[in-house]
Amino acid sequence: MKKDLAFIRKVKEEVPEVSRCYQCLTCTLGCPLAFAMDLKPHELLKYVQLGDKEKVLRASTCWMCASCETCATRCPNEIPIVKLMDLLRQESVKEGKVTEQGPKINDAFLAAIKYLGRVHELALIIDLKRRTGGLFKLNPDEIRLAVQMFRHGKLKLLPIKIKATKTMKKIFSRLEMQK
């Protein structure tokens, strides 16, 4: 394991509370998605403290996290774990270490908001399937659900575009500046 001091500094700058973790496991015990994570929340915290950047940024943890806030609400040391997850998502994308498809959801959502100002659910799902290469590989469950939603009139067919699209572009321009 390589101890990355710059990584520790970067995390502590944003989430100084990480050093308080004493491995009580409250986060992992309450986490509804721990079963799907390769590193459980308490393990991730330990590797963050140790500065194992490679292990932390390649973990599935932050992409499996649903940001439900159960861990942060119960943490006796008041560590804002979801804020830490957001930071790790950003760092993992920046450093090209992403091992999951999570960022594609964010890309699809933000593209929709940037151009229309709102999310059109049907277009979002089609765009997301396209981005993940699953557009023509829908399974029977997905097709059944789509048909059901359509028959119950739950899918709005045409998107709404807000008037203030220029403001949206302005808001999103900071993302381009970061690139």
Add this chain to the structure above:
Amino acid sequence: MKIAYFPGCTLESTAIEYDRSLRAVAAKVGIELVELSDWNCCGASSAHAVDPVLGVALPARNLMIAEDMGLDIAVPCAACFLRFMETRKHLKEDSSMRKEIEETLGKKYKGTTHVYHPITIFSQPAIKKKIKQEIVNNLKGIKVVCYYGCYLVRPPETTHFDDPENPQIMDELIALTGAEVIDWSWKVDCCGAGHALLKPELVEQLVGEITEGARKAGADGVVAACPLCQANLETQQKGPNALPIFYFSELLGLAMGLEKEAEGWWKKHLISPKAAIAQQR
């Protein structure tokens, strides 16, 4: 009482019955919902995951529109609601972020608009009294559990909603209808949220546990207050004896005599609530 209304993206499509029932119930009790003009998406779970300032700037624009109207905002989607509450907190506590966002939007943020989930509004003593007066169709015999999910109650220091582990506010509101509200242990468990898009198998497992808990408690249906929770509980519930997932506003409306309107709401449900409603005595 007049309040600005931010429906959010889902209430325009998958949660259209939430929008309709909420508007109908609000009108019944004398609350005028004024839709924010030209509102934009709150950024959902994606904006803050990608960039903290983006996650605040998107709801900030909506808050400023409401400030111009001089009104507080009602936000029915629990996920949007948390984004608005987070935004208010950041704009208050982080002056450099506030300045940056004010510059981008070309407008000052005053901090005068408060954000409420409709449950909190309907639970005000004066409104509750009105609801009681409007109840003409007692829902006695229907057994339900109230499901709060994550973003109404957590993080508690941001949402200021109710107890984060055992909230009661929705239980008390639904009890007004005469329905039997059962206590249970899955009130604030997570439904898996956006994982429904790429990892539905995860949501299926979480939803399976929640709805099994509701069945064991003896419920005929689950009452939700979030379009994401409702959609996940409805679409990812597998196996026989599927429980219908109501919006709290639908049960209030049904009890207030909006049976005709309710027929239209039920048509939008993938799991028909008819059998549960037939339990009414």
